[in-house]
Amino acid sequence: MNRDIHDMESTAAALVADGKGILAADETVSTLTKRFDVLGIRSTEQSRRTYREMLFTAPDAADYVSGVIMHDETIRQKGSGGTPLPEVLSSLGIIPGIKIDTGAKPLAGSIGETITEGLDGLRDRLEEYRGMGARFAKWRAVIRITDLLPTAACVSANVHALARYAALCQAGGLVPIVEPEVLMDGAHTIDRCEEVTGTVLHAVSRALFEQRVSLEAMLLKPNMVVSGKACLQQASVPEVATATLRCLRRHVPAAVPGIVFLSSGQSDRLATARLNAINRMPGPRPWKVSFSYGRALQDCALEAWHGRDENFELGQDALSHRARCNGAASVGTYTETMEAGRMSAAA
Ligand code: 13P
Numbered sequence: 001m002n003r004d005i006h007d008m009e010s011t012a013a014a015l016v017a018d019g020k021g022i023l024a025a026d027e028t029v030s031t032l033t034k035r036f037d038v039l040g041i042r043s044t045e046q047s048r049r050t051y052r053e054m055l056f057t058a059p060d061a062a063d064y065v066s067g068v069i070m071h072d073e074t075i076r077q078k079g080s081g082g083t084p085l086p087e088v089l090s091s092l093g094i095i096p097g098i099k100i101d102t103g104a105k106p107l108a109g110s111i112g113e114t115i116t117e118g119l120d121g122l123r124d125r126l127e128e129y130r131g132m133g134a135r136f137a138k139w140r141a142v143i144r145i146t147d148l149l150p151t152a153a154c155v156s157a158n159v160h161a162l163a164r165y166a167a168l169c170q171a172g173g174l175v176p177i178v179e180p181e182v183l184m185d186g187a188h189t190i191d192r193c194e195e196v197t198g199t200v201l202h203a204v205s206r207a208l209f210e211q212r213v214s215l216e217a218m219l220l221k222p223n224m225v226v227s228g229k230a231c232l233q234q235a236s237v238p239e240v241a242t243a244t245l246r247c248l249r250r251h252v253p254a255a256v257p258g259i260v261f262l263s264s265g266q267s268d269r270l271a272t273a274r275l276n277a278i279n280r281m282p283g284p285r286p287w288k289v290s291f292s293y294g295r296a297l298q299d300c301a302l303e304a305w306h307g308r309d310e311n312f313e314l315g316q317d318a319l320s321h322r323a324r325c326n327g328a329a330s331v332g333t334y335t336e337t338m339e340a341g342r343m344s345a346a347a
Helices: 005-015 029-038 045-056 085-091 122-131 152-171 190-210 237-251 268-280 295-305 309-329
Strands: 021-025 065-070 095-099 104-106 114-116 136-143 175-182 258-261 288-293
Touching: 005 065, 005 095, 005 136, 005 175, 005 258, 021 045, 021 295, 021 309, 029 045, 045 065, 045 085, 045 295, 045 309, 065 085, 065 136, 085 095, 104 136, 114 136, 114 152, 122 152, 136 152, 152 175, 152 190, 175 190, 190 237, 237 268, 268 288, 268 295, 268 309, 288 295, 288 309, 295 309
Parallel strands: 021 065, 021 288, 065 095, 095 136, 136 175, 258 288
Antiparallel strands: 104 114
C-alpha cells in the first residue's frame, strides 16, 4: 500500500495549479559546467550554489513556479543565509523535488541507444531525500529516433524502469514525474516524431498499469511532437500543437492530473508559444498541460547573470520574466506583447 496517497495526489495537483509549472534545475555537475564554460563562468560548488539560489529566490517567481527539481548536490547545499536550499524553497511556497535516476547508460545489445539506470538502492535514496524535504522526483528515459531506432528492446527496457521507479516513489511517499523523452535530434519529420512518441507513451501507460502505479498521484513529462532539428520542413506552432494534443489524447489516460513538457533544446520563446497554443486548442484536454522546463527557463537568466555578483538581480529578473510568460502559456493567455523590450536567449 502506498503511503500518504492523498498527500501525493494533493502534491501532484499543486505542481500543476493554474498558471504554474516546474523549474527543472537538476543538471548534473558536468552538464552545468559545460553551460558555464560557454559563458566563461568558473564552475565550483560555490558558483553552482549561487546560481541555483539566484534562480530559486527570484522575486515573484513563486507566483509561476510550483516546484523545483534539484540535483543531489543542490538538495544538500545551504543558501547564503545558512538555510538548506530545500527549506528556502518551501518557505517561498515552492515544492522541492529531486532528480533520482543515475543517468542514461549504453543499452547492451543495441548501438546508439541508452537505458536509464538507478533502480538499485532507490528505496533508501528516496527515504533520504524525503527526509531532506523532497516531495516529488524525476526519472528521465531517453529515446532516439533514426530510420531504424528506437528498437522495441530499448522502449520496453526504459518504460519498465520508469514504471518500477514510479511505483517505488509512491511507496516512499514521493510523487513521481515520469519522463520519457523522445529526442529532437535528427532529420525526421513531425509525423515520425508523432508515431514514435505515441508508441512510447502507449508503452509507458501499459507499464504504469502493470506496476500498479496510481495515475492520480503522478505527473507525465513528455516531449512535444515536433520536427527533428535537422528536418528541412519545420512544423509551425499550430501544427505542433495539433499533433502534440492528438498524440497525448490517444495515449495518456485522463486520470493523470498533469502533463508538464520538457523544453528539449527548443528556443525559450518557441517553447512558450507552443505550450500556449496547445492550451488554446479546442478540447477535450482532460489533464492540466504545463511546463517543467530547464533550458527554456534558465538560458536567459544564465546569460544575464554571467557569473557576476553585480548581475544577480538581472538574472533573477530574466528568470521571473520567463516563468511569468510560461505561467500564462499554461492557461493559454500568453501573448507576444509580454515579451516587449526583452532579449531572447540564443537557442
Ligand atoms: P530541458 O527543458 O532543458 O529539456 O530540461 C528539462 C529536463 O528536466 C530534462 O530532463
